[in-house]
Amino acid sequence: MTTGSTLARTVRAEWLRLWSVRSTWVLVTLLALFVAGLGAVAGWDAAGGGGFDAPSRTAWEDARFTMLFLLFGLVALACVATAADYGTGGIVPTLQWTPRRGVLLAARAVVVVGAAVLVAAVLLTVAAALVAVQVPGLAMPPGAGASTLGDAALVVGSGALLGVGLGFLTRSTAGSLVTAVGLLVVLPLVLGNLPYASLKAVAEHLPGAGAIFVVFGQGMSEDMTLASARVTLLAWGVGAVTLGGLRLLRSDAGR
Amino acid sequence: MISVRGLTKDFGPVRAVDDLTFDVGAGSVTGFLGPNGAGKSTTMRMLLGLDRPTAGTATVGGRDYREHPAPLREVGALLDAGAVHPGRTGRTHLRIAARSNGIPIARVEEVVERVGLGAASRRRIAGYSLGMRQRLGIATALLGDPPVLVFDEPVNGLDLEGVRWIRSLFRECAEEGRTVFVSSHLMSEVQLVADRVVIIGRGRLVADAEVGEIVGSRGSRVLVRSPDVDRLAAALAGEAEVRRRGPGEVEVVGLPEARVGDAAHAAGVAVHHLATVEESLEAAYWSLTEDAVEFRGGHERAGEAS
Numbered sequence: 001m002t003t004g005s006t007l008a009r010t011v012r013a014e015w016l017r018l019w020s021v022r023s024t025w026v027l028v029t030l031l032a033l034f035v036a037g038l039g040a041v042a043g044w045d046a047a048g049g050g051g052f053d054a055p056s057r058t059a060w061e062d063a064r065f066t067m068l069f070l071l072f073g074l075v076a077l078a079c080v081a082t083a084a085d086y087g088t089g090g091i092v093p094t095l096q097w098t099p100r101r102g103v104l105l106a107a108r109a110v111v112v113v114g115a116a117v118l119v120a121a122v123l124l125t126v127a128a129a130l131v132a133v134q135v136p137g138l139a140m141p142p143g144a145g146a147s148t149l150g151d152a153a154l155v156v157g158s159g160a161l162l163g164v165g166l167g168f169l170t171r172s173t174a175g176s177l178v179t180a181v182g183l184l185v186v187l188p189l190v191l192g193n194l195p196y197a198s199l200k201a202v203a204e205h206l207p208g209a210g211a212i213f214v215v216f217g218q219g220m221s222e223d224m225t226l227a228s229a230r231v232t233l234l235a236w237g238v239g240a241v242t243l244g245g246l247r248l249l250r251s252d253a254g255r
Numbered sequence: 256m257i258s259v260r261g262l263t264k265d266f267g268p269v270r271a272v273d274d275l276t277f278d279v280g281a282g283s284v285t286g287f288l289g290p291n292g293a294g295k296s297t298t299m300r301m302l303l304g305l306d307r308p309t310a311g312t313a314t315v316g317g318r319d320y321r322e323h324p325a326p327l328r329e330v331g332a333l334l335d336a337g338a339v340h341p342g343r344t345g346r347t348h349l350r351i352a353a354r355s356n357g358i359p360i361a362r363v364e365e366v367v368e369r370v371g372l373g374a375a376s377r378r379r380i381a382g383y384s385l386g387m388r389q390r391l392g393i394a395t396a397l398l399g400d401p402p403v404l405v406f407d408e409p410v411n412g413l414d415l416e417g418v419r420w421i422r423s424l425f426r427e428c429a430e431e432g433r434t435v436f437v438s439s440h441l442m443s444e445v446q447l448v449a450d451r452v453v454i455i456g457r458g459r460l461v462a463d464a465e466v467g468e469i470v471g472s473r474g475s476r477v478l479v480r481s482p483d484v485d486r487l488a489a490a491l492a493g494e495a496e497v498r499r500r501g502p503g504e505v506e507v508v509g510l511p512e513a514r515v516g517d518a519a520h521a522a523g524v525a526v527h528h529l530a531t532v533e534e535s536l537e538a539a540y541w542s543l544t545e546d547a548v549e550f551r552g553g554h555e556r557a558g559e560a561s
């Protein structure tokens with residue numbers, strides 16, 4: 001049997017593993033309610049705001065900011081989904097069933113990133129629709145939709161990859177969540193606002209700064225570009241999953 | 256069939272498994288015995304590709320566990336029944352295992368019935384008793400209908416009925432030609448169910464033999480009570496070893512009870528009691544592992560690991 005078919009089976013198993021625990025459903029439900037609420041408020045705000053300065057504006061743009069909340073929620077989902085195996089000891093049977101650890105890593109990354117991107121796309125579309133129904137002038141053109149959803153896929157996908165990597169690296173739900181919040185929110189904010197150029201430069205290269213730039217099209221400094229922000233985000237995701245994968249591959253299961 | 260060659264595992268300065276070599280054959284139940292910390296679980300974890308050996312190899316069916324494309328169809332194993340996500344139902348746990356190894360979902364129903372989990376399989380594992388978790392673990396081990404079964408302390412937490420059930424399950428599996436490898440603390444349990452035993456102490460092989468051989472390894476012993484043990488000892492000198500057990504009591508090693516009785520009669524020694532000592536695996540085990548116990552009441556770590 002080839003690696004491909006082993007991977008396909010493992011992906012199917014991991015999909016069921018992800019969606020068969022309450023924490024996944026609770027997180028996604030809360031996130032859905034929150035993002036729908038944000039979309040409704042944004043639409044209400046836009047409807048009351050009157051005059052449209054930019055005639056090319058679409059409902060997608062008004063809903064774009066929800067990406068940031070989708071990012072936070074879905075990174076948390078990725079951390080929990082990956083680290084739970086260590087908290088419960090379930091990593092032992094998991095690796096008994098899939099002893100090829102590279103296959104397990106790939107399958108989990110594919111499933112968690114795939115699920116996160118799917119959830120983000122659906123919820124962002126819902127948020128945009130909630131804007132569109134309240135503001136007659138704002139439409140949802142497919143072209144703008146594709147580029148908005150593409151950005152969301154990049155932001156949330158990289159974030160989910162970061163979460164999976166941190167889960168395997170820290171082997172702890174709390175540890176991975178704290179690290180993720182640090183990298184996405186606390187460190188970029190703190191370092192970016194200190195009066196030292198070198199620390200600001202560090203802050204620009206944190207995933208939180210990259211995400212903000214991709215979402216809002218502007219960042220904390222003139223040095224950042226859309227391309228550099230995208231690379232920063234992806235590099236953190238790939239880097240974390242590489243480090244987490246090394247720990248998974250090299251050390252004894254659950255020790 | 257399981258084959259262990261020169262298997263060694265160090266945890267930092269601690270050598271948990273030390274140059275182990277043994278085979279476990281098909282069609283029989285092999286007990287894996289050793290005191291706490293002897294290295295049983297670590298050996299099993301290396302066999303299942305969970306821990307990386309420091310040296311040596313452990314193979315199943317001639318291959319490294321990780322090389323089996325669908326390992327659950329080759330080896331069913333239960334190491335720690337508590338190591339499962341409590342939020343899933345037993346059935347979902349089994350379905351994930353089945354999917355991961357390309358096993359038809361219908362097998363889930365079969366093993367759930369076979370281990371007697373029944374309707375409980377639709378409940379969350381969080382509500383399971385220790386015995387139910389053990390049954391779920393055994394169901395997972397049987398899922399792929401594997402030729403090799405590995406269990407670490409499977410009777411833990413089972414009630415009497417459960418212990419009898421698992422005993423007959425092991426026998427059935429062995430009779431079906433499977434390789435059954437079971438670790439345990441309970442010598443009496445192993446004596447009841449195992450054909451062979453592998454005994455380890457402080458990570459090293461102590462014995463690898465048929466249960467009968469081990470039990471008989473100390474030779475037949477006959478306990479004699481007599482008011483004149485000195486004359487009896489003199490009469491048996493050269494023929495057998497005579498050990499003093501107390502005032503008026505000796506143990507004769509290496510002669511059947513009839514010969515001991517005849518010798519006493521010939522020497523004109525009165526005998527008040529004469530009987531062969533029933534050897535248990537437990538007693539044989541104790542004498543074999545005496546030097547190999549890591550933790551013993553009073554003095555920890557007799558001797559030093561090398």
Ligand SMILES: Nc1ncnc2c1ncn2[C@@H]1O[C@H](COP(=O)(O)OP(=O)(O)OP(=O)(O)O)[C@@H](O)[C@H]1O
Pocket residue numbers: 255266269270271289290291292293294295296297298440
């Ligand atoms: N992760 C670890 N780090 C350090 N030492 C370990 C680790 N795991 C096991 N050991 C040591 O390895 C030795 C063997 O442990 P193991 O669990 O294999 O024994 P065991 O025979 O299964 O014991 P028990 O009957 O208590 O289950 C022990 O001395 C133990 O302290």
Ligand SMILES: [Mg+2]
Pocket residue numbers: 295296297407
């Ligand atoms: Mg053990």
